[in-house]
Amino acid sequence: MPVTDIHTHFFPESWPDLAARFGTPDWPRIQHTAPGKALIMIGNRAFREISSACWDANVRLEQMDRDGVDRQIICATPVLFAYNREAQHARDCARLFNDAALELCARGRGRLRALCQVPLQDIDASCAELTRCMRAGHLGVQIGNHVGDKNLDDPGILTFLQHCAGEGAAVFVHPWDMMAAQRMPKYMAPWTVGMPAETQLSLVTLIASGAFDRLPANLRICFAHGGGSFAFLLGRLQNAWRRKEAARGAAQFPPHHYLGRFYVDSAVFDQRALQFLVEVMGADRVLFGSDYPFPLGEERAGALIRESQFSPDTKTKLLGANAQTWLGLPLEAAAPATTKAAPTDISSGCPVRSTAGGADAAHKNDDAHAGKKLTYSSYLQVPELLRLQHPESSPEHHDELLFIIVHQTYELWFKELLHDLDAVVANLRATCENPTSRDGVYEAARLLRRCTEIMRVLVEQFTILETMLPTHFLAFREKLAPASGFQSEQFRELEFLCGLKDEKMLRYHELTPETHAVLFRRLREDSLRDVFFQALEALGTLQPPAAAATEEEKFQARAKAIHALYRDERHHRDWIDVCERLTEFDELVVSWRLRHIQMVERTIGIRMGTGGSAGSSYLKLTLEKKFFPELWEARTYLEG
Numbered sequence: 001m002p003v004t005d006i007h008t009h010f011f012p013e014s015w016p017d018l019a020a021r022f023g024t025p026d027w028p029r030i031q032h033t034a035p036g037k038a039l040i041m042i043g044n045r046a047f048r049e050i051s052s053a054c055w056d057a058n059v060r061l062e063q064m065d066r067d068g069v070d071r072q073i074i075c076a077t078p079v080l081f082a083y084n085r086e087a088q089h090a091r092d093c094a095r096l097f098n099d100a101a102l103e104l105c106a107r108g109r110g111r112l113r114a115l116c117q118v119p120l121q122d123i124d125a126s127c128a129e130l131t132r133c134m135r136a137g138h139l140g141v142q143i144g145n146h147v148g149d150k151n152l153d154d155p156g157i158l159t160f161l162q163h164c165a166g167e168g169a170a171v172f173v174h175p176w177d178m179m180a181a182q183r184m185p186k187y188m189a190p191w192t193v194g195m196p197a198e199t200q201l202s203l204v205t206l207i208a209s210g211a212f213d214r215l216p217a218n219l220r221i222c223f224a225h226g227g228g229s230f231a232f233l234l235g236r237l238q239n240a241w242r243r244k245e246a247a248r249g250a251a252q253f254p255p256h257h258y259l260g261r262f263y264v265d266s267a268v269f270d271q272r273a274l275q276f277l278v279e280v281m282g283a284d285r286v287l288f289g290s291d292y293p294f295p296l297g298e299e300r301a302g303a304l305i306r307e308s309q310f311s312p313d314t315k316t317k318l319l320g321a322n323a324q325t326w327l328g329l330p331l332e333a334a335a336p337a338t339t340k341a342a343p344t345d346i347s348s349g350c351p352v353r354s355t356a357g358g359a360d361a362a363h364k365n366d367d368a369h370a371g372k373k374l375t376y377s378s379y380l381q382v383p384e385l386l387r388l389q390h391p392e393s394s395p396e397h398h399d400e401l402l403f404i405i406v407h408q409t410y411e412l413w414f415k416e417l418l419h420d421l422d423a424v425v426a427n428l429r430a431t432c433e434n435p436t437s438r439d440g441v442y443e444a445a446r447l448l449r450r451c452t453e454i455m456r457v458l459v460e461q462f463t464i465l466e467t468m469l470p471t472h473f474l475a476f477r478e479k480l481a482p483a484s485g486f487q488s489e490q491f492r493e494l495e496f497l498c499g500l501k502d503e504k505m506l507r508y509h510e511l512t513p514e515t516h517a518v519l520f521r522r523l524r525e526d527s528l529r530d531v532f533f534q535a536l537e538a539l540g541t542l543q544p545p546a547a548a549a550t551e552e553e554k555f556q557a558r559a560k561a562i563h564a565l566y567r568d569e570r571h572h573r574d575w576i577d578v579c580e581r582l583t584e585f586d587e588l589v590v591s592w593r594l595r596h597i598q599m600v601e602r603t604i605g606i607r608m609g610t611g612g613s614a615g616s617s618y619l620k621l622t623l624e625k626k627f628f629p630e631l632w633e634a635r636t637y638l639e640g
């Protein structure tokens with residue numbers, strides 16, 4: 001996994017005189033003062049002293065090797081945003097520096113990648129420039145955190161963010177043009193006070209305006225400098241949300257619910273701050289960012305994370321794995337070939353010896369991802385799959401891997417079950433449209449047979465987990481709280497899809513809005529049970545219920561329709577097959593519940609569950625649940 005510094009800036013060695021080109025004063029220009037040294041000038045004012053690290057790829061690569069950084073994501077500096085200028089000038093300026101960024105990347109031996117900039121005062125032009133840049137090789141975009149008086153919740157900016165999600169572009173939000181400038185003339189206060197406050201304001205507006213509720217869940221957005229003061233003051237924000245209507249705005253959920261919607265970088269320069277940031281945001285949401293090569297950047301890029309007390313797994317995430325996700329790159333991409341130094345073993349934080357095999361492997365992976373050579377591994381994404389097991393125990397308990405793999409296997413099969421049962425519903429729907437055709441009924445029965453075979457395997461699989469001694473499980477169980485099977489989205493989806501709908505269960509998914517939305521949709525949709533009886537109505541076996549019919553009368557009518565199918569076996573063999581498969585599936589789900597309870601009792605006795613339930617005594621109540629009760633009811637009336 002390449003160690004990736006996602007927050008670095010660049011300046012080209014030279015660029016055209018923009019003041020002369022556009023006929024407006026005070027555009028940034030570069031004034032070289034000595035070999036390898038320059039000043040950024042705004043008009044005649046010296047804005048910042050910079051060095052050749054800003055424009056010379058070799059200097060950057062040497063310093064990256066020194067610090068054990070495999071890859072940098074470069075972006076322009078906010079002083080070039082030009083959001084307060086004529087839109088066309090800002091667009092031309094963006095194009096100029098976006099192309100210059102790619103030129104620098106081209107000299108970076110595959111280790112420099114770029115984010116573009118856009119003229120955010122003009123949304124159409126911004127969308128067009130982003131699309132152009134994504135095609136040219138940029139990985140995303142850096143934007144300022146406001147455009148004049150418009151915060152990030154401005155409808156135009158939200159449209160742009162939607163466009164970014166559609167383009168698969170990573171978005172990096174950098175504070176600029178700091179508030180209350182007249183009160184911060186000294187002490188670099190705009191950097192030390194203004195920037196953190198600007199970023200916090202951006203996050204608060206995105207949350208409270210309800211923007212995160214409307215923006216696509218696949219938007220990958222990251223905020224600079226650890227998200228400013230946001231994490232530290234989240235408690236204050238929560239308190240205000242709870243107690244004051246005005247603080248809530250249009251947000252559907254309390255502020256902490258949106259933590260899973262954005263990333264922050266690690267540029268906080270203090271171990272306790274980083275520790276706290278990771279605690280608040282989660283280890284998957286913090287990305288290594290150094291602010292290289294500017295004066296307030298991390299002196300030894302990555303040292304803060306490497307010298308932290310985090311587990312090797314967390315360091316791996318922070319230094320590189322999270323960046324892969326944010327940038328939308330494949331997780332198994334190996335470190336790119338370095339100039340002199342070896343790629344870095346990011347779990348230990350130490351540079352290790354490079355081998356030709358490492359670089360070759362990286363290229364093979366790239367090829368496979370570009371669709372050139374499909375291999376067993378690349379097709380099945382085996383490397384990614386094998387990297388998805390992250391035990392929480394430290395030192396790692398031998399049996400925790402088994403515990404994770406068994407659960408993951410269940411989830412994969414749940415996914416296949418949902419896939420097949422959705423297809424069963426679609427086939428039964430097709431039968432409603434065309435009741436005389438037998439194709440849909442046949443296909444539904446065929447797929448249901450697969451579902452029952454999968455369920456049989458799932459019932460059996462608990463025995464593998466029972467090879468774990470209760471004492472061994474208890475050695476790491478407390479590390480898992482408050483995670484619980486209650487939070488298995490797919491299990492609940494299966495229940496809802498089959499017809500067992502309990503809205504109360506949504507409360508276990510409030511922390512994950514996307515999951516909540518999926519379950520909410522399942523709750524509202526027709527279930528397999530509903531569609532099955534709609535098909536029997538279309539067939540004429542079941543009469544539509546009278547408006548005044550009670551639930552009990554409707555239930556009995558449906559059971560009698562099943563009864564009628566079985567009595568006329570010669571004409572309804574295919575439907576009876578569907579009924580038998582559904583009954584068998586129901587039976588196997590009850591067997592699954594029973595085996596789960598036996599395993600729970602064998603492992604934790606009558607202890608409470610990590611999800612807060614009474615444990616096995618609660619689970620026993622679920623044994624009465626049935627997906628298709630009418631199929632069971634009908635059996636009472638059947639005769640030989």
Ligand code: HEM
Pocket residue numbers: 406407410411465473484485486488491596599600603604608609610611612613614615616618619622
């Ligand atoms: C040592 C192993 C296990 C123990 C001790 C255990 C324990 C429990 C307990 C106590 C509950 C009740 C909810 C709570 O308070 O947390 C529960 C629920 C659940 N567990 Fe497990 N479990 C184990 C393994 C598994 C496995 C392998 C799966 C496979 C997917 C699984 C899936 C579920 C599901 C889906 C629920 C929710 C059931 C419902 O709401 O009807 N569990 N588990």
